[in-house]
Amino acid sequence: MKWLQIALVRLGLRRSGEDARKTVSFGDPAAARGGYFWSFVSVAAVFALWYVATALQWTTPIFLPPPSDVWEQFHATATEGFRGYTLAQHIGVSVYRLLVGFALGCLIGIPIGFSMGLSRVLRGFFDPIVEFMRPIPPLALIPLMIIWAGIDDKPKIILLFLAALWIMVLAARSGVQSIRLSKIHAAYTLGASRTQVLFRVILPNSLPEIFTGMRVAMGVCWGTLVAAELVAADVGIGFMIVVGGKFLETGLVLVGVIVIGVIGAAIDVGMRKLEARLVPWKGMG
Amino acid sequence: MNGLIVKDLGMTYELPNGGSVEALRGVGFELAAGEMLTVLGPSGCGKTTLLNIVAGFLAPTAGKVWFGVDGAKPVTAPSRERGLVPGREPGLVTAPGRERGMVFQQGALFEWMSVADNIAFGPRMRGAGKKEMKDIVEQYLNTVGLAGFGNKAIYELSGGMQQRVALARCLANEPHLILMDEPLGALDALTREKMQSLILKIWNDTGKTIVLITHSVEEALMLGQRLFVMAPRPGRIEREYRLPFASRGLDGNLREIKTDAEYVEKREEILSMIWEMEEEIMGRQERAS
Ligand SMILES: Nc1ncnc2c1ncn2[C@@H]1O[C@H](COP(=O)(O)OP(=O)(O)O)[C@@H](O)[C@H]1O
Ligand SMILES: [Mg+2]
Numbered sequence: 418m419k420w421l422q423i424a425l426v427r428l429g430l431r432r433s434g435e436d437a438r439k440t441v442s443f444g445d446p447a448a449a450r451g452g453y454f455w456s457f458v459s460v461a462a463v464f465a466l467w468y469v470a471t472a473l474q475w476t477t478p479i480f481l482p483p484p485s486d487v488w489e490q491f492h493a494t495a496t497e498g499f500r501g502y503t504l505a506q507h508i509g510v511s512v513y514r515l516l517v518g519f520a521l522g523c524l525i526g527i528p529i530g531f532s533m534g535l536s537r538v539l540r541g542f543f544d545p546i547v548e549f550m551r552p553i554p555p556l557a558l559i560p561l562m563i564i565w566a567g568i569d570d571k572p573k574i575i576l577l578f579l580a581a582l583w584i585m586v587l588a589a590r591s592g593v594q595s596i597r598l599s600k601i602h603a604a605y606t607l608g609a610s611r612t613q614v615l616f617r618v619i620l621p622n623s624l625p626e627i628f629t630g631m632r633v634a635m636g637v638c639w640g641t642l643v644a645a646e647l648v649a650a651d652v653g654i655g656f657m658i659v660v661g662g663k664f665l666e667t668g669l670v671l672v673g674v675i676v677i678g679v680i681g682a683a684i685d686v687g688m689r690k691l692e693a694r695l696v697p698w699k700g701m702g
Numbered sequence: 703m704n705g706l707i708v709k710d711l712g713m714t715y716e717l718p719n720g721g722s723v724e725a726l727r728g729v730g731f732e733l734a735a736g737e738m739l740t741v742l743g744p745s746g747c748g749k750t751t752l753l754n755i756v757a758g759f760l761a762p763t764a765g766k767v768w769f770g771v772d773g774a775k776p777v778t779a780p781s782r783e784r785g786l787v788p789g790r791e792p793g794l795v796t797a798p799g800r801e802r803g804m805v806f807q808q809g810a811l812f813e814w815m816s817v818a819d820n821i822a823f824g825p826r827m828r829g830a831g832k833k834e835m836k837d838i839v840e841q842y843l844n845t846v847g848l849a850g851f852g853n854k855a856i857y858e859l860s861g862g863m864q865q866r867v868a869l870a871r872c873l874a875n876e877p878h879l880i881l882m883d884e885p886l887g888a889l890d891a892l893t894r895e896k897m898q899s900l901i902l903k904i905w906n907d908t909g910k911t912i913v914l915i916t917h918s919v920e921e922a923l924m925l926g927q928r929l930f931v932m933a934p935r936p937g938r939i940e941r942e943y944r945l946p947f948a949s950r951g952l953d954g955n956l957r958e959i960k961t962d963a964e965y966v967e968k969r970e971e972i973l974s975m976i977w978e979m980e981e982e983i984m985g986r987q988e989r990a991s
Contacts, residue, residue: 599810602759607824607875608800617823621814698813701857 428454482668487675490668499669500660502652508676511642511654514570518577519638526582527627530589535619540590547586555580555641559648568649573642580641581634588630592623625699628692632685639681705770706733706756706879706911707793712764713751713937725751727936730765733928735878738905738912738948740926742919742972744980748937749915753883756913758798768793769802769879800824803877805868805885811856817843817867818852824875842870845907846900862893866900873904882914886921894918898925899956906952919972923965924951931972933979935986941975943968 425431429451432439442448464484470476471483478486494504502510532539533547555576562572596619604618646655654673661669692699713726725748733739741749754760756767770793795802811820819826821842822835830838843849846866856864865885872880882901886894898921905912905925916922922929927948933940945968947959959965 597809599806600812602757602798603804603806603810603871604823604827605798606757606800606802606804606877607871608827609823610827613827618812621812624814696814698855698857701813 430454479665479667487668487671491672494672499657507652507654507657510652514573515577515638515642518574519581519635521578522581522634523585523631526585527589530586531593534590534593547583551583556644559645563649573645576645577638577641580637584634584637585630588626589623592626593619595626596622624696628696632688635684639677705735707768710765711755711762714763724936727938729939733911735911736909738925738927740922741915741930741932742922743932744934744976744983747932747934749932750883753881753915757802757804757881758795767795769795800875801877802879802881803872803875805872805880805882807884808861808864808888811864811868813856816852817854820867821870821874823871838874842874845873845904846870862889862897865889865897879911884915884917895956901925902948902951919969923947923968924956924959931975934983
């Protein structure tokens with residue numbers, strides 16, 4: 418029955434090691450770790466409530482269609498497609514826009530952040546631009562993007578790029594500035610050149626904060642993506658949701674929402690795994 | 703010979719509000735190659751400032767520091783970061799350099815590298831080959847008693863072990879002068895005593911010149927061949943001792959020395975000296991407020 422015990426511990430139904438012997442648990446962070454069994458319960462509860470509410474006709478199908486309808490809708494969009502594109506193609510286009518915009522934001526934002534963390538001149542130079550642009554919600558820029566860049570992929574990617582850019586600039590800047598001066602001093606006394614200090618000390622030292630920034634930026638990019646596709650698009654998950662809303666096809670809207678939720682969560686889990694792999698020292702110093 | 707010459711150092715920090723702090727005034731001494739100097743003093747008396755000037759991290763507002771002037775080959779380096787600027791006064795310290803190593807208090811190791819990569823950092827920076835780095839890592843892991851720990855991550859080690867790695871990383875770069883700013887300050891008493899023996903042994907085996915800052919009177923007495931007691935405002939060398947305990951500690955037991963009559967007498971003398979300085983500082987603060 419050893420496997421059962423291990424399974425119970427994994428699910429958070431059984432405590433092990435020191436945790437099992439603790440007499441004080443309220444307020445102890447370890448007491449609130451794990452608990453995955455209850456995650457299954459919550460997912461099941463949501464579906465059950467949804468099913469019951471529709472089966473007993475507490476609401477109309479336009480307000481909330483039953484799970485089976487949404488599943489059929491999902492199936493139909495996946496196989497027959499919607500407005501000339503299959504679900505996979507809608508997802509593919511959205512994820513493509515998302516990743517390109519996000520990657521550009523990182524590629525340009527991180528070096529700018531580094532330069533701001535390393536030079537007084539560049540810090541002073543970029544500061545007003547960053548401080549001005551940062552509080553502007555990307556959505557407020559949509560009309561400008563359409564005027565300047567048209568209605569194809571370009572304005573959407575630029576918008577996502579801008580959404581990620583300032584977050585990455587700030588993350589990289591604070592990553593550089595979080596270093597202990599004694600690490601820099603140690604590197605120089607060990608004979609490192611400036612380039613070596615940059616790539617072997619400053620860069621790895623800033624990785625934990627850059628990762629945090631990337632996760633935040635990815636979240637903001639999702640929000641921006643759907644909004645960007647609300648306006649002037651003919652393909653994409655956001656577009657699907659908008660059309661579904663316009664024609665009161667609630668099932669289509671729900672398919673879009675669930676797809677975004679699942680993909681977004683999967684990307685975040687992936688980034689967290691990657692983070693644990695690449696910066697295992699995070700939070701250990 | 704690779705001696706250290708410190709001449710008439712003065713350091714006044716200008717504050718943003720127009721005021722200034724005189725951290726050092728007229729600090730001068732010479733240290734012969736292979737000597738071990740410990741520096742004691744109440745906090746704020748300029749110990750760190752002095753060490754940072756010798757390391758080349760700070761430019762003093764008065765005075766100069768030379769290192770290795772009368773060496774067979776004057777220390778020169780290809781770039782500003784790498785040490786002394788060639789063509790200047792030989793041995794004049796103007797920047798950090800690999801001939802002057804430093805062991806910091808905790809937190810200066812590179813967490814993103816294994817223990818072995820930390821130790822190999824210096825050799826790697828100068829372009830050492832794989833085989834050479836491996837041998838160096840092996841050798842210095844042995845020196846600090848961490849054989850077999852090369853593949854560990856820094857955050858897996860205890861505080862005492864981390865300081866051993868810091869020592870090994872410094873030694874692996876083969877500096878002639880080793881500067882230590884309260885290297886054992888964050889360790890518990892037992893670990894600390896072990897590290898003191900290790901430092902003594904390394905000093906004896908390698909013949910390095912060492913300057914060690916500490917706020918522990920016992921540590922300063924036990925390790926220093928020479929000992930400076932510094933006084934604050936402005937920071938200066940108040941008293942200098944030449945001590946026999948370090949050499950004795952090499953072949954005897956460190957703890958036996960602690961009961962030695964001469965040792966006890968010196969310890970009490972220095973303790974009351976520092977006690978008075980701190981009383982005076984507090985008195986001054988009270989009057990000022
Ligand atoms: N960057 C700085 N700016 C202004 N004053 C400083 C600075 N660094 C140190 N000081 C002052 O110089 C004096 C000596 O400091 P420090 O060398 O750190 O002393 P210690 O290491 O002996 O504690 C202290 O009074 C401290 O407040
Ligand atoms: Mg200090």
